[in-house]
Amino acid sequence: MNTASRTAVVTGGSRGIGRAVASRLAAAGQDVAVVYASNTKEAEAAVGEVEAAGARGIALRADVADEVSIAAAFDEVEQRLGPIDVVVNAAGVMALRPTTELELAELDQLLRTNVRGTFVVVREAARRVRAGGAIVAFSTTVTRTHLPSYGAYAATKGAVEAMVPILAKELAGRDVTVNAVAPGPTATELFFEGKTQEVIDRIAGMSPMKRLGTPQDIAEAVSFLAGPGRWVNGQVVFVNGGIA
Template identity: 80%
Template sequence: MSTASRIAIVTGGSRGIGRAVASRLAAAGQDVAVVYASNAKEADAAVGEIEAAGARGIALRADVADEGEVAAAFDAVEQRLGPVDVVVNAAGVMALRPIRELDLTELDRQLRVNVRGTFVVAKVAARRIRPGGAIVAFSTSVTRLHLPAYGAYAASKGAVEALVPILAKELGERDITVNAVAPGPTATELFFDGKSQQLIDRIAGLSPMNRLGTPQDIAELVTFLAGPGRWVNGQTVFANGAAA
């Protein structure tokens, strides 16, 4: 199967890394469905970028942790675009606080979106994606950086890293690759939220390149894994400019 002219679903595709991924996949020739949680305006803007790249795009609202809503999103994509070849689960939430101070409701939210959401999307994708397709999940380089205040977030992403190689072995007979991308500090709204400029500069300095990653940096890697990178499978690939 050509890795262009594919049909992709990108969860969390209305902003940040997910939006950059959706645009980059479109530039590579893939039609893209943007799945978003609440911001319809940004999702529509993301679809505009997909169409500007010459691909078809649609926006769909779904809670990634709700199996019925995720299945309904797949139904809509199949009806409006065609059978799904690529699923990129970029949806995620992050609450930063030392472990001793973290409210358990914040822990539960991160586990619901980052762990259950990843599992649900993977489960539905495993049933619906066409042979020769690709699934890309998201971890984080914080699982190696061990930064204070990231305990709950890193723990949730550690679960993603455990899931990926197992699913890759389960789907190997259908020639479906499954990988995770683990970005380092990346210049997104999610990253900047609540951080002082001093802290941002210190984190950027963790990389010998002395900068933050960009959503486009990560999108290039995802596009490789979702396209020509057929012999990379069951891996967590770190994209952090040597910050970890």
């Protein structure tokens, strides 16, 4: 598929996987709006990478869980870059703690960003993405591996997995695909936070590839779903190097 003259919105696009996705979509010829929560410097750097790939880029600050904020961001994308073809919701937060130790305030934040935030973004995307477009949400391989301390986080991503096939069916006849990518352990700041090297090495060894994934590994899968992968719809695609 020729992705030239297409516009993508990537939430959580200032760092980690979201930033790699923004750069990869730009390399495929798509203009990219980087939506970020707070770090303006990193968002501007992400836009610089988009522009270095030959595409137009803008940075927009918005709260994914705030429907007014997201609607305003989408309005600005349409005004500055044109009609929206692709929306990737890579924004997310993680709190790792055994169920008996997790504070309810932490659970509330997980639910607000990962569940409400995903719903707000994909709902707005469903209202705006034009024919031939794609919506990509994010889950996690931990919904299958069931690792201790990931209970609340995995629960929020399970909610995302429930949304995706339903929205795909609701958009029947629109020629818009809806999928989720479920990364395995990936070398990002979010993954490394609070982990010892011993834990990192043990988790990396879970994959038959015997390494952590990279943000670029995940971005390749997103780019496929956002471009040529038109016959993949309503699916959760596990991108994890073979972790069962």
